[in-house]
Amino acid sequence: MKNLLLICLLVAGSISLANAQTSEKENINTLLNQWHKAAAEANFDAYFSKMADESIFIGTDPTENWDKQSFMNFSKPYFDKGKAWSFSTLERNIYTTPDCDLAWFDELLDTQMGICRGSGVVSKENGSWKVKHYVLSIEIPNENVDEVTLLKKDFDTALIKKLK
Template identity: 55%
Template sequence: MKIKLTLTLLLLASVTVVGQNGKKAIDELLDAWHLAASKADFDGYFSKMTDDGVFIGTDATENWQNQEFREFSKPYFDRGRAWSFTAVERNIYLNDTNDLAWFDELLDTQMELCRGSGILKKENGQWKIAHYVLSIAVPNENVAELIQIKKEKDSLIMLGLKRK
């Protein structure tokens, strides 16, 4: 009985350590990903995403599959500085098998405070960003004003989507 209890405790401890190590690795990966963009390191940036990765931007039309996002981003990287995002808060969650993770983060950006969220998966023992969503954080008291600002463009987008 003591051996069984000891083995169970060791297993639980090892799962906790693996989870914490996974969170640390993910935290470091996301920081390095953001840093690569600020340094215009195109290969460093895209090497941290899966080949089928998706980047959802702040504009309703920005749903970029990996290759499209590379093509869109290349001119920004070529000019020597893409964008600069620094995480000021981040929450990371892991599944039970430690091969899938999801996160949310608040970012200090050139657009002021933004929120990023996404999904990572392990590929060949390495964490990769499979899906990332960037959104501009809007205070609740400013939502009505924002709706008025974007109303015309949103109406056009909605018409196009309804025609599909």
């Protein structure tokens, strides 16, 4: 009888945890959709309110590694012109820690640059999810890697030399 009770408690706890994780994943999905929508609508305040104060945004250019304030400074002229960027999610995977206070994700995006991949980390701060770290990359089909590598060779060589 004790074993049956223990098994029932474990099953109930597992179901409760799974439900909590599903609910939090839905909240994260909503956050990311709203974040991308705010950029598409050039809503500067809405966009940056979804990022943690100490967040990092890494863009597609190797020199684009911004803290939040630097990214705000870079982005403001685009938002002010009413045209930031428009990313539509094609696919998204979200993973959470068991306590649902930290999550990471990857997503394929339809963008003005073609298919891109976003990946990042979100954390729960005062009951709300915030983007802490985001990496945007342009996806290159394997059959085009040699062409792209040749195309960016001079830039890469110069930057490697500078960084060493």
